Amino acid sequence: MSKIRVYELAKELEISSKDLIAILQEEFSIEVKNHMSVIEEEDAELIKELFSEKAKDSKEEKETSSEDIKEKYEHLVVDASKKSRKKNKGKNNRNDDGDGVRETNDNNVEEKIIEMDETITVKELSEKLGKSSTEVIKQLIFMGVMAAINQEIDFETAEKLAEKFEALVVKKEAEVDTDEELEDDEIEDTNLQKRPPVITVMGHVDHGKTSLLDAIRKAKVTETEAGGITQHIGAYTVNINGETITFLDTPGHEAFTAMRARGAQITDIVILVVAADDGIMPQTAEAINHCKAANVPMIVAINKIDRAGANPDKVKQELTEYGLIAEDWGGDTITVPVSAHTKEGIDTLLEMVLLTAEMQELQANPNRNSRGTVVESKLDKGRGPVATLLVQNGTLHVGDSIIVGTTYGRIRAMFDDKGKKIKSAGPSIPVEILGLSEVPAAGDRFHEVKDEKTAREMAEKRKDKVREEYLQSTHKVSLEDLYSQIKEGKVKELNIIVKADVQGSIEALKQSLQKLSNDEVKVRVIHGAVGAITETDVTLAAASNAVVIGFNVRPDGNAVSAAEKEAVDIKTYRIIYNAIDDIKAAMVGMLEPEYKEVVLGKAEIRQTYKISNVGTIAGCYILDGKLTRNSSVRVIRDGIVIFESQLSSLKRFKDDAKEVAAGYECGLSIEKFNDIKEGDIVEAYTMEEIKKKEL
Known part of the structure; x- marks a missing residue:
């Protein structure tokens, strides 16, 4: 159904946008924000009919309405133009229906509708008003506002100033992000089709994450990487029994969480790899907690079952400590014993992945504008910015214009996970693309837009928004507030x-x-x-x-x-x-905290000396800050605080020192503590009183 903008209809009806907005709200109960808003063609036709009937009733009525409109805008006109209109008052009947003044008046109002954000510079406003900056600054001074040509003025000031020059100022509608979200909501409910699941492989270092993925897709990734450790984020597709599965091979849960911190929830299922001969390690525990925080279903792959010391039951026992109870133990966590080396259990693992995906009923609409997430990105010397995208909805084509976070571009070329050139990619398919203006960040969202110009404008707006947010610095939760x-x-x-x-x-x-x-x-x-x-x-x-x-x-x-x-x-x-x-x-x-701890400095103990009747003296090197005599100190060993006390002495060579700064060596002893060892860190601190916040 076609639509028409308010100002276009107002021109057809030969009235001002302001009057038309009032009529729409009062007589037709149609809510419109400003002259740029759109209304349905049916409503527009009804309004046109109403106005044509009124026009037929009598010319006098129309003349009266003309005078009303004229009076409405009279307060916008400066004294000089009032005099000018008095001189031309006798010319009102030049047109049969008395349109002369109204048409001129309305056109002036229509032509001088100025769109602006929250603020606008004096120079920009003068250009939009078609007046010299000197005139505009002069009027601002009369209003009591002292502003230079490049200074910004707020919306209220600009509105009052525009009245002096017979213009109307309106705020721009923030259509960019809301339009995308509305479009998503409207289209996602229809034409949904099954999509492949996206799997992330996580676990402790050297538990065989990449080797397991390697066994699944039968390609040697590990051999090409330094020390057999995954150095980058990769995305690969695998076909199993006619079904497609997309795997994300990450360098660990840090990347998983960093992407989640950016609002990118791209994983449908996590395969948690645990070595049968090693059990749950610190990184495994962290991976479990990260998955729980993200609310993503987990399948535990107990790897290395071909090893001599393998004990899958021990792994299952350890999993119970984290609230994960294996299915064969009466719980709901799927555990699959596998061996990346002998390929044992791989088929069962993939079957479980497909089964879990089936239970989730993963769907997307391929017949719409594409959107998704950046999995990895880099700057290639020969090809420029290169990004690996995971399409999450719609279909991405070569030649499409996209906006990615604060960057944009038109896709010049697209490659699949095997490096082969492709022309399009549907939901849950990872692709490498060329053609972006800058390198985007991993976790950035991308949206397809109608053309490159739109993408550029949206990217600029987002950059401004990011700059504002950085300056305002959004507040994280803290105990104080x-x-x-x-x-x-x-x-x-x-x-x-x-x-x-x-x-x-x-x-x-x-x-x-x-x-x-x-x-x-x-x-x-x-x-x-x-x-x-x-x-x-x-x-x-x-x-x-x-x-x-x-x-x-x-x-x-x-x-x-x-x-x-x-x-x-x-x-x-x-x-x-x-x-x-x-x-x-x-x-x-x-x-209401009354004291705040201020860390003065840190020193590393390089050597210790035991002196009878004195105790242990430590030879130290100040790493940063400074150490002061009689300051409070804590002794830290392997990141753990083992003792808190005060410095009993601080010396430089044989002399007592009030303080020792970073980069210097010193000798010190700690009150009531002699168990000092080489490699310990001595952290000096003081407690500062802080004023209570006024309510």
Whole structure:
């Protein structure tokens, strides 16, 4: 059904857009935002009929309406134009139906409709008004606004200024993103067809992820990679019994989570590879927690069953500790014993994948504009920006124009996973494309648009939006503002990542924290592990909007910088009750921290000396910051805090020193602690009082 814009209909009816909008809303109950909005052809015909009947009734009525319109716009006209109109008042009857003034007046209003965003520069506005910048600046000064030619003015100021020049200012409709989403909603419900499942293979390093995939697709990937470890993200399709399966071979769960953090949920099923002779390792546990956080079904492939020390039952036993109970043990987790070396169990694994995919009823519409996600991207010296895309809906063709995050382009060439040139790719098919303006980021979404010009404009808008968001810096959940976010309805679940020095502490913290859940907010511990807080923990926290709690452990350097970049809240504690009390207080809005810990510096112990009647003296090298005499210190060994105390002495050579800066060596002793070892890290800190926030 054809549609017509409001301003086009207004021109046909010879009235202003403003009057037509009022008529549409009052008489026809048709909601329109501004002159650029569209209405159905049927409604337009009804309005035309109504106006033609009114025109037939009498000329006088029309003249009266003309005078009404004239009066409506009279307040927009500057004094000079008022005088000009008084001189020409006698010329109103030049046309039979008295259209002279109305037509001129309406055309002026129509011609000078200015579209703008929230702000506009004085120069741009003067160009759109068709006036010199001097005139515009002069009027702004009269209005009490001092603005230079390149300064931006807001919508309200621009609106008042435009009135002085007989123009109308309207806000641009934000059509780009909403139109795409609406289009998706309208089309996705119809013409749905079965699509291949997308599988991600995850697990601990050297448990045989790539070897298993290699056995499935009968191609030697491992041999071409350094040390047999996957160095990049790849995507491959495999045909089994006439069915297609797409595999994503990732370098680990970090990439999986990094993509999820960017809003890219591309995996339908995860194959978790666990070595039968090794069992569940730290990275396996992390992979399980990442999958649970993403709510993706898992199939456990117990690999290396041909090895001498293989024990699949031990793996199943360990899985129960993570809430995964094997089907043959009465649970719902599919476990398949396989061997990438002998190819045993591969067929059964693929059957289970197809069965799980069938239960999920994966569907897509191939007869529509394509959309999907970037799996990997790189800059090739000879070919320019190259991206591997996974088509998730619709069909992508060579020659299509696409927008990918903040970049755009027209597809010049397309290759399948075997490097063969293809012309089109349907849902769940990975392709490598050429023709983008820049290298997109892994996890960026792509959409097909009508032409390259549209794609470029949309990309520019997105860049501006990203710039604004970066400047405003969206706030992640933190304990300090948790209560306000709960009250505003922003937080329904508080996700927590627990890192501790021993497994027992993790279990105790998990149980205690989960008991804090109430009607307003649910507390979930999404990951718990032994060891220092790492960059991987921060990545998971960023993807899941979680708070990281460290018990007797500290974050490493990379984790601290990543937490600052991602605005992730890291809290460290020495007493378990303090952690529980802080979470409880944060949930009821009573958390008002009075002191803030400031890390002064770190020193590495290079040598130790035992002196009778004195104790152990440590020879140190200051890694960063500085150490000051009498400052509080903690001794960290392998990322775990083993003692907290104060410096009892700090010396440079034989002399006492007030402070020692980074890059220098020094000798120190710690109060009530002599068990210092080479390689320990001494972290000096101070507690600063912070003012309570005013309510």
